[in-house]
Every structure is written in C-alpha cells, then in structure tokens.
Amino acid sequence: MKTKVQPGAEPDAVEPLDRMKVEQAAKYLGLAEQTLSNMRIQGRGPRYLKLGSRVFYTRADLDQYLRASIVETKDSRQKVAA
Incomplete structure (x- = not known):
C-alpha cells in the first residue's frame, strides 16, 4: 500500500x-x-471505512457514487443515441 507524508507532518x-x-x-x-x-x-x-470511531472514504468509492448519481435526461439520451 502506498503512503505519503504531508509536508511538515511527523x-x-x-x-x-x-x-x-x-x-x-x-x-x-x-x-x-x-x-x-x-x-x-x-x-x-x-x-465508507470505519476504523474505531474514525470514518474515511476512498476516492474510488466516491467516484463510483458520483457515477451512480448521474441522471440521464431526454436530451442527454438523444445525444448519446445520435
């Protein structure tokens, strides 16, 4: 697993x-x-991830949530079909 140290962090x-x-x-x-x-x-x-009392999210899960939240409209479906 890749990790990073924030500048100025311990x-x-x-x-x-x-x-x-x-x-x-x-x-x-x-x-x-x-x-x-x-x-x-x-x-x-x-x-989300729950580690003890702390809550975290991964970028992959946030991106998946955003993609699942896309609402197609009549206009957007017509453009895809064209």
Whole structure:
C-alpha cells in the first residue's frame, strides 16, 4: 500500500494515498460535512471505512457514487443515441 507524508507532518503521521477524511470527502463531492454525515447516519451516500470511531472514504468509492448519481435526461439520451 502506498503512503505519503504531508509536508511538515511527523514521519509516523502517514495516510494511504486514496483514503480521505470526512472533510476531504465532503469537499471532493461538493457537499457540506454535515450533509455527508447525515447521509451516512441514514444509510445513504457513498461507501465508507470505519476504523474505531474514525470514518474515511476512498476516492474510488466516491467516484463510483458520483457515477451512480448521474441522471440521464431526454436530451442527454438523444445525444448519446445520435
């Protein structure tokens, strides 16, 4: 597993490259942290990792959630069919 050290961080403060904290995931999705937390409590939204009391998201799961959230319109379907 690849890890990285944030500039100025302690050497033992490493995060896997694609693991995001709730704040980062909310920003990536364009949502408020509270909205993402509410979705998680309601059993909705993207998959997440729970390690103890800490919650993380992976970029792959966020991207999959975004792709699954695409709504096709009549106009978009016509353009694809053309």
